[in-house]
Amino acid sequence: MNSTSYKFYSILLLILVILTEIMMLLGISNTASILTSCLLFFCIILAYRFAVLPDIHRVEDQLKKLQQNANDYGVGTRLLIRRDLELSRANEKLRDVDELKSNFISIVAHQLRTPLSGIKWMLDMIINGEMGELNNDQKTFLMKSYESNNRMINLVNDMLSTDRIQSGKVHYGFTYLSIIDLLDSVLFEVSPAAVKKNITIELKSKFMGMPQAYVDPETMRAVIQNLLENAIKYTIVGGKIEVDVQNKRDHLEVSIKDNGIGIPEDEKAKLFSRFFRAANAIKFETDGSGLGLYITKAIVEANRGKIWFESEVGRGSTFYFTVPLGIINKTVNKSATTTT
């Protein structure tokens, strides 16, 4: 209400009051009672105009706002549902494309593996002189072909493993086994490569009473093999590798330490990514897919373990991984062995 209407209503009220008083004094009671009724009526109208009406307007405004909010909310919900549907459809498409890619890799890799294995088998026969005597030059060339072919087989196998891991096709059959026995067996397999570079491999601890681990034997073998092969690959001629297993009560901690080329500080964060190879590794050893550590990490984690490393360029690297002991602790009686 503005100030003019205030003045107007106040003056009107004052006149009515004065008139009523005068009438009362003059004894004109009928007119006074009419004026009193008018005054009362006027007061009711004023009360309605200035007390009730604003409240009604306020409630109406609030109702309008609520309705608007409800409308907005409805539109928002409809938009969210539509967006959700679009995302689900896009997700389905991505899954289909991923499946196609996975099938494609799988078919190509399998198709490549069979002839590559055939070539390996034939080259092996020729190098071993089963098709007649070879001179030294012929042998050297054939050995190079044999190694290249082997690299191709390893690459195809890595691609297949990566694909199987990504698409969740790896089957893990957990069982209790001796990690020490597994280490021994893999060490035996990789020792020719170590001997070739005059690298010493040492099993550090005494393993008496070491509990068995609860892991998938096949994939765990691949983990140990990959870490040992890397240690040999990235260690200089005449280097040293130390393998240790520590019992940490609810898990075992395996470490593979080398005094090789190490990993540059600024590249450490990317080490477990697919196809990643550090710059110094590429210079030192051209052969490598950058898939080994990615596969290794996925397998360790699937076996309910953790993997990490410490490294310094030019001084070497230590890779650690853990394996769970499971519920029952069976123990192994075995003393330390040294492989070269």
Ligand code: ADP
């Ligand atoms: P690849 O050995 O085929 O390149 P990996 O996935 O096994 O692939 O390893 C990825 C990268 O991690 C290597 O290229 C190398 O840069 C680094 N690396 C792994 N192990 C070692 C190691 N023991 N010493 C130094 N660098 C390593």
